[in-house]
Amino acid sequence: xxxxxxxxxxxxxxxxxxxxxxxxxxxxxxxxxxxxxxxxxxxxxxxxxxxxxxxxxxxxxxxxxxxxxxxxxxxxxxxxxxxxxxxxxxxxxxxxxxxxxxxxxxxxxxxxxxxxxxxxxxxxxxxxxxxxxxxxxxxxxxxxxxxxxxxxxxxxxxxxxxxxxxxxxxxxxxxxxxxxxxxxxxxxxxxxxxxxxxxxxxxxxxxxxxxxxxxxxxxxxxxxxxxxxxxxxxxxxxxxxxxxxxxxxxxxxxxxxxxxxxxxxxxxxxxxxxxxxxxxxxxxxxxxxxxxxxxxxxxxxxxxxxxxxxxxxxxxxxxxxxxxxxxxxxxxxxxxxxxxxxxxx
Numbered sequence: 001x002x003x004x005x006x007x008x009x010x011x012x013x014x015x016x017x018x019x020x021x022x023x024x025x026x027x028x029x030x031x032x033x034x035x036x037x038x039x040x041x042x043x044x045x046x047x048x049x050x051x052x053x054x055x056x057x058x059x060x061x062x063x064x065x066x067x068x069x070x071x072x073x074x075x076x077x078x079x080x081x082x083x084x085x086x087x088x089x090x091x092x093x094x095x096x097x098x099x100x101x102x103x104x105x106x107x108x109x110x111x112x113x114x115x116x117x118x119x120x121x122x123x124x125x126x127x128x129x130x131x132x133x134x135x136x137x138x139x140x141x142x143x144x145x146x147x148x149x150x151x152x153x154x155x156x157x158x159x160x161x162x163x164x165x166x167x168x169x170x171x172x173x174x175x176x177x178x179x180x181x182x183x184x185x186x187x188x189x190x191x192x193x194x195x196x197x198x199x200x201x202x203x204x205x206x207x208x209x210x211x212x213x214x215x216x217x218x219x220x221x222x223x224x225x226x227x228x229x230x231x232x233x234x235x236x237x238x239x240x241x242x243x244x245x246x247x248x249x250x251x252x253x254x255x256x257x258x259x260x261x262x263x264x265x266x267x268x269x270x271x272x273x274x275x276x277x278x279x280x281x282x283x284x285x286x287x288x289x290x291x292x293x294x295x296x297x298x299x300x301x302x303x304x305x306x307x308x309x310x311x312x313x314x315x316x317x318x319x320x321x322x323x324x325x326x327x328x329x330x331x332x333x334x335x336x337x338x339x340x341x342x343x344x345x
Contacts, residue, residue: 019279024079026283031072034289038066041293044306053136054116058296058303060140061109065289068102071095072286092172093158101151103285104191106292108143110242111198117299118205122212150190153183188257195250202239238295245288249281 042062050056074095078088119131129135157180158172176184256278259271296303 018276019079020081023279023283024076027072027076027079027286030283030286030290031069031076034065034069034072037290037293038062038069040307041296041303042066044303044310045296048302048306050133050137053131053133054113054120054300055302056133056136056140057109057113057116058300060144061106061113061292064102064106064109065292068099068106068286069289071099071102075099089175092175093155096172097151097154100191101147103288104194105143105147106288107195107198107242107246108147109140110238110295111201112139112143113295113299114202114205114238118208122208150187154180154187157183185257188253192250192254195246199239199242199247202242206239238299241288241291241295244284245291246285249278249285252277252281 045055045059045062048055050059074087074091077083078091115130116136119128130139157177158175159180160175160177173181173184252274256274259274297307
């Protein structure tokens, strides 16, 4: 019974006509752009002291994005059918696991960033433990430890010898036994909960942030309708990037995973369509490693200041880094209060 669990899906020959031509090109372009952007972001961020939980979360996002970026060349080589089946086996057992786990770590961190913005903008005078830098570091360490621990069985249980399958024909599910397939399916459901739960948290947080900013503009009578719309656009950029990148993949992932882990009566052509759909939406999710720097520019004043100084080749004045530690959203909100507040940090 165990061996028949995925027999029907394994008998279906995967059609790699599209994936072996289109996606390697797309991923290669993505890799080059992401490597430049994230190396630049890492260079900037690690010159900045972690004086806020916001900065702690952003630095962890950069690390996750860099690790995810480094897994892309192996995916490109396997999609191009370069190398032996052993390269594909290495991708299935190690590289793909790291690719997915860093993606979900980034998702959780973006949710934490949204919660952090909510606490600092909507409840600026109510300090809680989550706003302490030490607590932020512990939270990030916990996220990494839990997600890596949950992903580890996917590595350990991908221990079946797949044989010298034809190039491009080896399926990652062929390296898993019954227990491995069941863990893979359960972990995918867990990842669905992580994504949709994080999206819900982000939507709620940024809805309250938008309302707070709008009320502040109205109360101060200093903001035009255009300014209000501009601010709303900024505070929702995270949700927009998040949804566009990740939502399509999470709609496609469950039905595709079921064709891997369970006996399926669906036709082989439908399985191949699900595979291509999954690969296309996965590439869309991968573009997040290039779009995250937009979040840094929109929401982090210190990042913008350092980036501008780097391109203009003008070093920031001593103490300037500490004077711009507030986010752009926080600054805009403070500018809507009474004039004497404008002089406060």
